[in-house]
Ligand SMILES: [Zn+2]
């Protein structure tokens with residue numbers, strides 16, 4: 243059995259945990275190390291037992307704790323070469339990731355770690371580089387795509403393969419339009435290297451999800467330009483227009499921005 247925990251999801255910090263038997267990994271490490279340690283320990287998952295850390299991209303909300311995980315806890319950090327360079331150039335990483343802790347990932351090439359087969363895929367976003375992850379465990383496929391500028395064929399493929407899927411629903415298009423952000427920021431978010439809206443997320447699910455999708459977790463909701471209930475309603479309504487009923491065809495959860503979202507059992 244595999245367990246999944248979201249420790250935080252959104253611009254204030256992203257971090258996801260997966261455990262199978264004695265093996266566990268983190269995907270992204272964008273929350274402060276003390277908090278990361280405390281949350282895992284509260285759920286009975288000692289941080290010392292985490293086997294490796296996989297990073298999607300080098301924005302502060304995904305990498306804050308990465309230097310601590312590498313240097314103080316000796317965790318190997320997996321990322322593409324460009325992301326590794328970006329991590330060490332980022333203002334938020336006071337502790338850098340030394341060469342000894344770096345593991346280099348190549349898009350489309352699988353890495354085996356205990357029961358996890360982890361394959362990064364290209365995601366369009368305005369960082370040094372950005373990947374999503376396809377993680378195969380016990381015959382199940384768990385895919386994660388956060389900070390998604392547009393649904394490219396690689397992202398569509400991951401959605402189609404997933405039994406469990408973490409997918410961005412960053413903003414409501416109307417709220418972003420009417421909201422307080424300056425035009426350059428609105429344009430950045432809307433661009434093909436920005437973030438996925440609730441509407442784009444729903445269309446992607448309706449178009450590419452297979453009948454084998456069991457559960458989707460909406461992630462990286464904006465605090466200013468979205469609301470959990472609005473995201474749920476919007477995505478549900480669009481899916482319904484395609485004849486897809488959440489709760490029946492697949493389950494849907496909204497990941498909390500600042501607090502852990504329980505432990506989900508994937509089986
Ligand atoms: Zn982000």
Ligand SMILES: [Zn+2]
Pocket residue numbers: 299301367369389
């Ligand atoms: Zn980002």
